[in-house]
Each structure stands twice: as structure tokens, then as C-alpha cells.
Amino acid sequence: MHNDITGAKANWQGAVRGARAKIGERKPTFTTSSGIPVDLIYTPEDVAGLDYVSDLGFPGEFPFTRGVQPTMYRSRLWTMRQYAGFGTAEESNARYRYLLDQGQTGLSIAFDLPTQIGYDSDHPLAEGEVGRVGVAIDSLEDMETLFRGIPLDRVSTSMTINSTAAILVAMYIALAEKEGVRRALLRGTIQNDILKEYVARGTYIFPPRPAMRITTDILSFCSREIPRWNAISVSGYHMREAGATAVQELAFTLADGIAYVEAAIAAGLEVDAFAPRISFFFNAHNNLFEEVAKFRAARRMWARIMRERFSAGDPRSLMLRFHAQTGGSTLTAQQPDNNIVRITIQALAAVLGGAQSLHTNSRDEALCLPTEESVRTALRTQQIIADESGVAETVDPLGGSYYVEHLTNRVEQEARAYLKEIDSMGGALKAIENGYIQREIQTSAYEYQKRVERTEQIVVGLNRYASDIEGHGALLRVTPETEEKQRRTLAKLKASRDRAAVTRALDAVEHAARGADNLMPPMLAAVKSYATVGEICDRLRAVFGEYRPVTTL
Numbered sequence: 001m002h003n004d005i006t007g008a009k010a011n012w013q014g015a016v017r018g019a020r021a022k023i024g025e026r027k028p029t030f031t032t033s034s035g036i037p038v039d040l041i042y043t044p045e046d047v048a049g050l051d052y053v054s055d056l057g058f059p060g061e062f063p064f065t066r067g068v069q070p071t072m073y074r075s076r077l078w079t080m081r082q083y084a085g086f087g088t089a090e091e092s093n094a095r096y097r098y099l100l101d102q103g104q105t106g107l108s109i110a111f112d113l114p115t116q117i118g119y120d121s122d123h124p125l126a127e128g129e130v131g132r133v134g135v136a137i138d139s140l141e142d143m144e145t146l147f148r149g150i151p152l153d154r155v156s157t158s159m160t161i162n163s164t165a166a167i168l169v170a171m172y173i174a175l176a177e178k179e180g181v182r183r184a185l186l187r188g189t190i191q192n193d194i195l196k197e198y199v200a201r202g203t204y205i206f207p208p209r210p211a212m213r214i215t216t217d218i219l220s221f222c223s224r225e226i227p228r229w230n231a232i233s234v235s236g237y238h239m240r241e242a243g244a245t246a247v248q249e250l251a252f253t254l255a256d257g258i259a260y261v262e263a264a265i266a267a268g269l270e271v272d273a274f275a276p277r278i279s280f281f282f283n284a285h286n287n288l289f290e291e292v293a294k295f296r297a298a299r300r301m302w303a304r305i306m307r308e309r310f311s312a313g314d315p316r317s318l319m320l321r322f323h324a325q326t327g328g329s330t331l332t333a334q335q336p337d338n339n340i341v342r343i344t345i346q347a348l349a350a351v352l353g354g355a356q357s358l359h360t361n362s363r364d365e366a367l368c369l370p371t372e373e374s375v376r377t378a379l380r381t382q383q384i385i386a387d388e389s390g391v392a393e394t395v396d397p398l399g400g401s402y403y404v405e406h407l408t409n410r411v412e413q414e415a416r417a418y419l420k421e422i423d424s425m426g427g428a429l430k431a432i433e434n435g436y437i438q439r440e441i442q443t444s445a446y447e448y449q450k451r452v453e454r455t456e457q458i459v460v461g462l463n464r465y466a467s468d469i470e471g472h473g474a475l476l477r478v479t480p481e482t483e484e485k486q487r488r489t490l491a492k493l494k495a496s497r498d499r500a501a502v503t504r505a506l507d508a509v510e511h512a513a514r515g516a517d518n519l520m521p522p523m524l525a526a527v528k529s530y531a532t533v534g535e536i537c538d539r540l541r542a543v544f545g546e547y548r549p550v551t552t553l
Contacts, residue, residue: 066399
């Protein structure tokens with residue numbers, strides 16, 4: 001059969017040469033967004049070395065290439081969670097309740113910048129940023145307002161928070177206990193991925209090594225106290241937003257994942273005690289087949305890394321479970337309705353790739369935070385894919401495609417080359433400290449921008465098919481009055497607290513930071529005393545200092 005295909009393909013290539021001589025092809029070369037060459041067609045010869053059992057297997061079985069559950073979406077659809085938050089806790093609470101009423105099945109909280117980098121809303125550096133890119137949370141009191149009327153034992157909550165993740169998860173636990181919900185029943189995820197903050201996102205506070213200590217303290221505490229909670233979501237999303245290719249996103253994410261596992265083991269944790277609660281967060285871009293290949297390669301690579309490198313024995317430790325978000329950086333302010341089409345393709349890629357959770361961006365996000373109308377359309381996009389397209393009726397429907405299997409192998413091959421390079425430097429932490437990962441991403445971002453400016457990379461409505469028609473409709477704006485309202489609420493809280501109790505709790509946090517005790521118990525006590533995010537972070541800054549980025553240009 002192999003010889004028959006080879007001979008038949010040779011004959012067919014004669015016809016190809018004739019067609020090319022007559023009308024040519026649209027471009028001299030075709031590549032994926034990562035620069036992987038794309039041939040005219042793919043045949044069994046392109047996947048001749050593929051062993052079905054060891055390379056693909058069946059869904060729910062090692063190496064999980066075809067999915068982490070035996071029945072995948074036929075039993076339960078992915079969790080639909082829209083990333084949302086703006087203004088005050090009261091305003092965001094209203095948006096969450098609206099989305100749940102519209103059929104959203106999980107919450108995903110966006111925090112404002114001051115909350116993310118450990119400043120209270122009344123700090124001078126917070127001026128102009130309160131509630132602008134997410135909700136402002138200064139204290140447990142804000143958390144109580146944020147979740148008013150939302151049953152914590154019946155909703156899965158994801159929080160995009162990193163430097164201050166320990167404080168925010170402590171607030172969530174404290175709130176649950178006030179409402180009579182046992183810790184063991186809480187379900188959700190905190191991002192808690194500090195390494196990618198130094199590479200791509202920038203909302204770090206402390207230097208990498210004490211930050212890694214906080215991360216492992218959270219892993220240790222959560223594995224004991226809230227076993228259904230994902231204590232870390234290793235995130236490639238933001239590296240992709242900063243300009244990484246699909247291959248780089250995969251490689252650098254897994255490199256960070258390896259670093260977290262190594263740090264937790266070095267802290268004395270058994271790998272199977274925490275690894276089942278590690279989750280991942282990937283971007284979904286427009287090149288549909290490369291994205292699907294990336295997700296499939298990610299599962300296979302992680303399974304093999306955990307088994308071969310860390311000797312993990314629990315099958316759940318080997319499973320790469322991931323949340324996907326459509327690509328914010330792919331959206332354009334020009335002709336924003338085009339973004340609905342982009343988001344649909346990207347969401348389809350995530351579903352065809354086997355995501356456990358998905359957030360679809362809204363059409364107006366290149367202009368502002370999403371309006372109620374646009375976020376409803378984004379949610380409906382997921383619901384149409386789930387209930388009308390048929391793609392959720394079978395597992396890994398593109399599995400066995402010569403092209404997709406070839407591309408999955410090629411993405412894995414190139415990502416492994418990056419991991420080997422990072423290992424040779426001493427791991428992800430060293431690669432970040434010497435600026436290697438940052439430089440790789442910056443180079444890719446620069447090359448992409450040049451392709452756009454040369455119109456080698458078409459962006460519809462931007463560098464081709466441009467139009468003067470705006471068509472963006474109403475935009476959501478956070479006003480200065482919102483910031484002032486948040487500051488008045490905070491001032492009232494600070495005036496009404498037991499000041500001595502707050503000081504004792506903050507002293508305990510600082511004492512733990514100077515020693516080696518797990519930071520989570522004193523932080524939990526501090527938030528229960530209504531100590532604020534800024535007050536707790538100030539005590540940690542006094543011990544750990546603040547990070548200053550390395551120059552990589």
C-alpha cells in the first residue's frame with residue numbers, strides 16, 4: 001500500500017506541476033503562524049511513524065492525545081465562563097448574576113490593576129486605575145459584595161490573579177466559611193502563575209524566588225484544605241498575547257509547569273499529592289488546525305513529562321486539563337463585527353482541541369470592556385457551537401487527519417527543542433532571569449508586525465478590505481465617580497475595624513514571611529480581620545522587596 005501511494009502521488013504531482021505552470025499558487029510558500037511549512041496535501045506517508053496506541057491512545061487513557069475523559073463532551077460540555085469584572089464589587093456582582101441567568105456555567109473574575117499588584121484603591125499609584133480593567137477588591141468586605149446572592153457551593157469560580165493570589169483565595173475561603181460552606185466543597189481555579197508575569201504580563205510584585213515560595217505555599221495549603229480547587233493555572237495565554245507563536249506558547253508554558261512541579265517537590269510535597277490539581281490556560285488563535293494540534297500535543301507532552309521526569313503514578317497527575325480563551329490580541333478596533341467571526345473560529349479550535357473550560361472574548365474588546373449586549377453574543381457563540389454545530393457529538397473529531405496528526409507531531413517536536421534549550425540553561429526560572437524567554441517572544445512579535453505591515457499577514461479590515469465605517473455602537477466606560485465611590489467605601493471600612501486586631505494579624509504575616517512557615521494560615525487570619533490587600537502586600541514588600549525587570553532589548 002505504501003508503494004501504491006508513493007507511485008500514485010508521483011503521478012498526481014505531474015498534474016500539480018501543470019496546474020502551477022498554468023495559474024501558479026497564491027503565495028511562494030505556505031506556513032502556519034509558527035512558521036511550520038504547510039504542504040499541498042498530506043497522505044499516510046506523512047504519519048507513517050505514528051503508533052496509534054503509544055502516540056494517540058483512546059480518550060481518557062495515556063498519553064491523552066485524544067482527550068482527558070473517555071466520553072468528553074458527550075457526557076458533559078466544557079464549562080462556559082466569561083472573564084468579567086469592572087468598577088465596584090456591586091457592579092460586577094450584577095454582571096455575574098446576569099451571565100449566570102443567560103446560561104453561563106462558571107465565573108471568571110477580572111481584577112483591576114491595583115488589586116493585581118497589591119495596592120489599595122486609596123493608594124496614590126492606584127489613581128486612574130480603580131475598576132478600569134477589572135473589579136476593585138480591597139478587602140473581604142468587597143468579596144462579600146462581589147458574591148452576594150451567588151451560592152459558593154454550587155458555582156465554579158476562576159480568578160485571574162497572580163501576585164496577590166494567596167490573599168484573594170484566602171478571602172474566598174473566609175467568605176465561604178461566613179456563609180456556612182465547607183472549604184472542601186469549593187470548586188474553582190486561581191491563576192497563581194507568577195513566572196509568566198516576568199515574561200509577558202507584568203503584574204509582578206516580588207522577585208521570582210520569594211514569589212515561587214508563595215506559589216508553593218498555596219499549592220501545599222490547597223492540596224490539604226480545598227482538594228477540589230485548582231491551585232495553579234499555568235498560563236501560556238499571556239505569552240501568546242505578548243507575541244509568542246503557538247509553538248513558543250506551548251513550550252514556555254510547559255517549561256513553567258516543570259518549574260512549579262520541581263519547586264513543590266523541593267518544598268517536600270509528594271508529586272501525586274498536588275499534581276492532579278495543576279491546570280493550564282492556553283490561547284486560541286485563528287490558525288484553526290495549528291491550534292488544535294497545539295492542544296493535542298500539549299496533552300501528550302505533559303503526560304510523558306509527568307511520568308518520565310517526575311515518576312507520577314496517579315493517572316490524574318498525568319492529565320493536562322486546560323481552560324482556553326480566544327485571542328484578545330487578534331481583535332481589531334476597525335470593523336468590530338469581524339471580531340465575532342474570529343472569535344467563532346478560535347472557540348471552535350478550542351472545542352475541537354478538547355478544552356475543559358472556555359471564555360470567548362466580546363466583539364468590542366479592542367475598544368473597551370464588553371457591554372452587556374456584546375458579552376451575551378460571545379456567550380451565545382459557545383452555546384451555538386455546543387448545541388447546534390455537531391462538533392461536540394464525538395471525541396477528537398479531527399483525530400486521524402493526516403494533516404492534523406502530522407502537525408501535532410511537528411508542534412511537539414519544535415516545542416521539545418525549546419524545552420531542551422531551557423533545560424540546558426538550568427530551567428525556566430534561569431531562562432527568565434537571563435531574559436531568554438522574553439527575547440524569544442519579542443523577536444516573534446517583531447516579525448509578526450513586519451509581516452502585517454508588508455501585508456504578508458492579512459488582517460481583514462486592517463491591512464486589507466479597510467473601510468471608513470465605524471459601527472462599534474455603545475461602549476462601556478468606567479467613570480471617575482466609580483473610583484471615588486470605592487475610596488469612600490474603603491475609608492469607612494478602615495475607620496470601623498478593630499485596629500489592634502488588624503495590626504496583630506499583619507505582624508503574624510510578616511513573621512511568617514521572615515521564617516519558613518506556610519504563609520496561607522496567617523493571611524487567612526489577616527483577611528478575616530479585614531486587613532486589606534495593600535496592607536498585607538506592604539508587609540511582604542518589607543521582607544521580600546520588589547522586582548525590577550531585566551533589560552532584554
